[in-house]
Amino acid sequence: MIQVKNLIKVFGTKVAVDDVSFSVEKGEVLGFLGPNGAGKSTTMRMVTGYFKPTSGSVQLCGVDMIEEPELAKQRLGYLPENAPLYSDMTVASFLGFCAELRGIHGAARTKAIDRVLDLCFLDNVRNQSVDTLSKGYRHRTCFAQSIIHDPDVLILDEPTDGLDPNQKHEVRGMIKRMGRDKAIIFSTHILEEVEAACSRAIIIDRGKIVADGTPESLKKLVPGAASLDEVFRSITKPDTVQKKAA
Amino acid sequence: MSNRDIQNTLAVFKREFLGYFNSPVFYVIVVIFLLAANGFTFFVSNILDFDDVSLSARFFVWHPWIYTVLAPAVGMRLWSEEHRLGTIELLMTMPVSPWQAIMGKFFAAAGVWLIALVLTLPIVITMGVLGDPDSGPVISGYVASYLYAMACLALTSAVSAFTRSQVVCFIISVFFCLCIGMIGFPSLTHTVVNAVPSGMESIVRFICYFSFMDHFFELTKGIFVLKDILYFVSVIIVSLLLTDFGLRSKRA
Ligand SMILES: Nc1ncnc2c1ncn2[C@@H]1O[C@H](COP(=O)(O)OP(=O)(O)OP(=O)(O)O)[C@@H](O)[C@H]1O
Numbered sequence: 001m002i003q004v005k006n007l008i009k010v011f012g013t014k015v016a017v018d019d020v021s022f023s024v025e026k027g028e029v030l031g032f033l034g035p036n037g038a039g040k041s042t043t044m045r046m047v048t049g050y051f052k053p054t055s056g057s058v059q060l061c062g063v064d065m066i067e068e069p070e071l072a073k074q075r076l077g078y079l080p081e082n083a084p085l086y087s088d089m090t091v092a093s094f095l096g097f098c099a100e101l102r103g104i105h106g107a108a109r110t111k112a113i114d115r116v117l118d119l120c121f122l123d124n125v126r127n128q129s130v131d132t133l134s135k136g137y138r139h140r141t142c143f144a145q146s147i148i149h150d151p152d153v154l155i156l157d158e159p160t161d162g163l164d165p166n167q168k169h170e171v172r173g174m175i176k177r178m179g180r181d182k183a184i185i186f187s188t189h190i191l192e193e194v195e196a197a198c199s200r201a202i203i204i205d206r207g208k209i210v211a212d213g214t215p216e217s218l219k220k221l222v223p224g225a226a227s228l229d230e231v232f233r234s235i236t237k238p239d240t241v242q243k244k245a246a
Numbered sequence: 247m248s249n250r251d252i253q254n255t256l257a258v259f260k261r262e263f264l265g266y267f268n269s270p271v272f273y274v275i276v277v278i279f280l281l282a283a284n285g286f287t288f289f290v291s292n293i294l295d296f297d298d299v300s301l302s303a304r305f306f307v308w309h310p311w312i313y314t315v316l317a318p319a320v321g322m323r324l325w326s327e328e329h330r331l332g333t334i335e336l337l338m339t340m341p342v343s344p345w346q347a348i349m350g351k352f353f354a355a356a357g358v359w360l361i362a363l364v365l366t367l368p369i370v371i372t373m374g375v376l377g378d379p380d381s382g383p384v385i386s387g388y389v390a391s392y393l394y395a396m397a398c399l400a401l402t403s404a405v406s407a408f409t410r411s412q413v414v415c416f417i418i419s420v421f422f423c424l425c426i427g428m429i430g431f432p433s434l435t436h437t438v439v440n441a442v443p444s445g446m447e448s449i450v451r452f453i454c455y456f457s458f459m460d461h462f463f464e465l466t467k468g469i470f471v472l473k474d475i476l477y478f479v480s481v482i483i484v485s486l487l488l489t490d491f492g493l494r495s496k497r498a
């Protein structure tokens with residue numbers, strides 16, 4: 001459902017994403033791992049059509065993102081990093097606005113809002129201004145926005161960032177459940193999450209894919225590694241090492 | 247325009263338009279606009295003792311100066327705020343074309359301005375009842391005034407697409423509106439035309455042709471001049487095209 005081919009993104013002279021290709025089928029949950037600045041968010045921004053790739057192609061459900069962006073975006077739900085929200089709206093009016101942009105109107109709109117308020121445990125803040133929400137609630141509101149139209153493709157940039165342990169657990173469960181009939185990509189820095197929710201994981205380092213496989217197969221990449229954590233540390237080099245060498 | 251175009255534009259319009267009322271911006275701007283419009287008309291115009299006592303001279307003549315400051319104040323949040331909050335990333339990954347969003351936002355600001363102008367009607371009606379009963383110049387004055395405001399707003403929209411700072415957007419927009427207004431200011435033009443060598447005169451006049459001010463005064467004179475209306479409409483269209491360009495360059 002998601003087809004990414006030879007994606008490259010250059011900012012000035014810096015190559016942020018360097019020839020990344022992968023595909024995600026319906027029923028798959030792909031975990032995106034990598035150190036800070038590896039290019040995870042940049043890749044996701046290209047997949048969602050926010051950034052124009054320097055070169056390469058993205059297809060969602062067979063629709064090309066560069067040629068027919070509006071059509072491709074209809075199939076997509078996206079939670080950007082840092083969960084941006086319009087600060088002058090209430091939770092319910094924000095979700096209503098997003099529903100309208102998704103082409104959901106009238107009674108269906110009310111139903112869609114109620115459904116996601118319920119799914120994301122936001123019912124008690126539905127009429128609160130998003131300005132006054134706590135960080136976790138802000139994150140959940142933006143997450144609710146991404147699933148309001150029940151999309152085929154879901155892209156989540158650090159969906160569990162800032163959530164309390166209960167909510168983290170809830171969101172992981174939700175991703176796993178939704179993953180049965182959607183194609184999902186989510187990025188995270190919490191490696192247990194990968195084992196809990198992903199059917200596959202990709203590790204990106206400095207713009208390149210350095211590992212791709214099921215969580216179990218990734219563990220086997222490094223002999224003697226007991227956890228994904230150790231695998232992650234041995235195949236990605238921290239920025240500090242790179243700087244000292246330079 | 248398809249159904250989808252209209253629905254998306256309308257959704258953005260509604261959000262933006264209501265947004266003005268949820269923040270103090272609208273109330274502050276309208277109050278200041280009414281104070282300035284009345285203040286200039288009744289106090290400054292009297293002190294200056296214009297030869298021309300018609301409404302258009304006393305009332306509308308001040309509008310370009312007021313808009314130079316207030317239109318950027320209304321328009322600066324259009325795209326800068328989206329950049330600052332990061333919501334631009336949400337908006338641009340929705341199945342909404344940049345044009346639908348640009349139009350929705352522009353019309354929302356235009357709607358706010360329409361309300362502000364309508365609120366000046368009471369003064370104008372009072373003046374009309376007391377003096378000149380001819381309504382022609384009043385209507386053309388309003389058309390000129392509104393088009394001038396829209397041109398300033400569209401310019402501000404273009405500037406705001408390039409920056410995430412509302413303050414930067416405000417200052418640059420005021421500067422642009424001021425320049426493009428001033429270059430056609432009659433007394434300034436005269437001075438410049440007299441100062442430059444005779445060959446350069448036509449160049450100065452050509453540049454002045456692009457000023458808002460010239461077209462504004464032509465319009466307020468009460469003759470509906472199609473070319474002046476077309477001028478303002480094309481300024482607005484070009485500015486909105488620039489807005490689109492700005493948004494694209496930020497995402498490139
Ligand atoms: N708009 C931009 N202009 C210039 N450089 C950028 C831009 N956006 C990202 N970068 C650079 O691209 C690289 C990849 O950034 P990206 O945000 O994709 O990292 P990430 O993997 O999401 O990191 P994190 O785990 O911290 O979220 C970084 O070096 C960043 O500085």
Ligand SMILES: [Mg+2]
Pocket residue numbers: 040041042081157
């Ligand atoms: Mg990131």
